[in-house]
Amino acid sequence: MKSHGYKNMFEKVIETARKAGRATLEYYSQEIEVETKSDDSPLTKADLAAHEIIIAGLKEIDPDTPVISEEGGLPGYEERKNWNKFWIADPLDGTKEFIKKNGEFTINIALIEDGEPVFGVVYVPAKEITYYGSKENGSFKQEGDAEPVRIYSDKADTNIPLTVVKSRSHGSSDLQDKLKEQGITIKEAIPAGSSIKFCLVAEGKADLYPRMGPTMEWDVAAGDCVYRNSAKEGQHSSPLKYNKPDLKNEGFIIGL
Structure with a gap:
């Protein structure tokens, strides 16, 4: 491009x-x-x-x-x-x-x-x-x-407790347990709505955005782009893929 x-x-x-x-x-x-x-x-x-x-x-x-x-x-x-x-x-x-x-x-x-x-x-x-x-x-x-x-944002260091941003309207009651299974400890959980969650990670105000439930590609594409390109050098990797047959995403974690 x-x-x-x-x-x-x-x-x-x-x-x-x-x-x-x-x-x-x-x-x-x-x-x-x-x-x-x-x-x-x-x-x-x-x-x-x-x-x-x-x-x-x-x-x-x-x-x-x-x-x-x-x-x-x-x-x-x-x-x-x-x-x-x-x-x-x-x-x-x-x-x-x-x-x-x-x-x-x-x-x-x-x-x-x-x-x-x-x-x-x-x-x-x-x-x-x-x-x-x-x-x-x-x-x-x-x-x-x-x-x-x-x-700018840095990749999260999972060796220390992390600040996560969580959905205000689609919260998961077992979020902490699911993250603990992946070796992640929550220091603070910040509720936020919409794609603002991606942007809070991109500007370094949160370390991770874990989403346990499904989303659609239109929900995430713009925020994912802002996050990917907030790396200090090159791009951050992202688990999200686009133009899938049904456009549906399963759970993901942004920031790792």
Whole structure:
């Protein structure tokens, strides 16, 4: 990937994520109407508004690259298996946090090339914080209109007690026991919503993000990219894979 060929496009994608985020805030201040999808997960008008903005934005920015969105139809694997490049988006990650109005929801957009996220943006609308990372340029955090700051993380040292970040809405009561089986001792567990968990590890505020339950690729791609490219040299490895037949991830640990 040539960074100079992508830089302008990535800036436009970041602005698209912010535009989608601003649209969600229009619903955030109102009484939130919630529907239930076929998998029992919640859906709001904000999810759909952000989806429309992201799809339109990516079509204008990069019309030749296919897009997968949580709120769009999923193309079959026979069609997808030969894709070497595609965008994947979660228009509103952390809908449960949005409904609770705790501010911990995000807009996630990532570009996958050859099974790897090469660019990702995680925007936190309620806090006006943008995290983004690319394979060529590393990972950054931007608060409001301030200058972006490069963020770094180290691989966790499992010989010492560690700070872990855990899901606020999908917690595992036996998290500590499961980590202990892998020789990991918890010093502190920080609850957080949505892809913010990846970003807390990427900026060094937490050592590990263990996820025991399933997720989908659109949930993790942008945050995973920010984490991978927060290494001080090269990239961190990640257990996550992309463009699988069903797009479903089993449990994983980020930070090892």
